[in-house]
Amino acid sequence: MLKIYNLRDKEEYIDEVAILTQKEWGQKNLSKEEFERKVKNKILKIKSNFWNINYCKLILLDDTSLVGFISIFPTDGNERKDLTPWYATMYVKEKYRGKGYSKILHNAILSEAKKRKINKLYLKTDLENYYEKLGAKFLEVLSTGEKLYCFDI
Numbered sequence: 001m002l003k004i005y006n007l008r009d010k011e012e013y014i015d016e017v018a019i020l021t022q023k024e025w026g027q028k029n030l031s032k033e034e035f036e037r038k039v040k041n042k043i044l045k046i047k048s049n050f051w052n053i054n055y056c057k058l059i060l061l062d063d064t065s066l067v068g069f070i071s072i073f074p075t076d077g078n079e080r081k082d083l084t085p086w087y088a089t090m091y092v093k094e095k096y097r098g099k100g101y102s103k104i105l106h107n108a109i110l111s112e113a114k115k116r117k118i119n120k121l122y123l124k125t126d127l128e129n130y131y132e133k134l135g136a137k138f139l140e141v142l143s144t145g146e147k148l149y150c151f152d153i
Helices: 011-025 032-048 101-116
Strands: 002-006 058-061 066-075 088-092 121-124 137-141 149-152
Touching: 002 101, 002 149, 011 032, 011 058, 011 066, 011 088, 058 101, 066 101, 088 101, 101 149
Parallel strands: none
Antiparallel strands: 002 058, 058 066, 066 088, 121 149, 137 149
């Protein structure tokens, strides 16, 4: 059965989430030791932010199997530090892709933002015509070449 949880309530999944995050968005071609150090730092960062109002990491489970996750971050990169909070790290494991699970994660993070009285979430991406279908409004092209969007909650 599919269910959304806040990662702080299911900490047994934190290692897997940190590993997947490093593999997807982290620096590539690291030594095993450096990779493990980066994962350990991600775990510490996640735990230290569990009670930050502008931070949240939701996970989607199929019974006890991690399907994917999504986050709210206080900042995301260095380009627009004046904007907060950020819609970030939408990830669905490869074997679960194409089944609508990203939409479940998307709806869950918007619902969580609303509960936290957040009325805007910012997003940067290089994906074309993906987040627009979910209601994101284009704002500008960042210096990185990524596009900046906003979700009104």
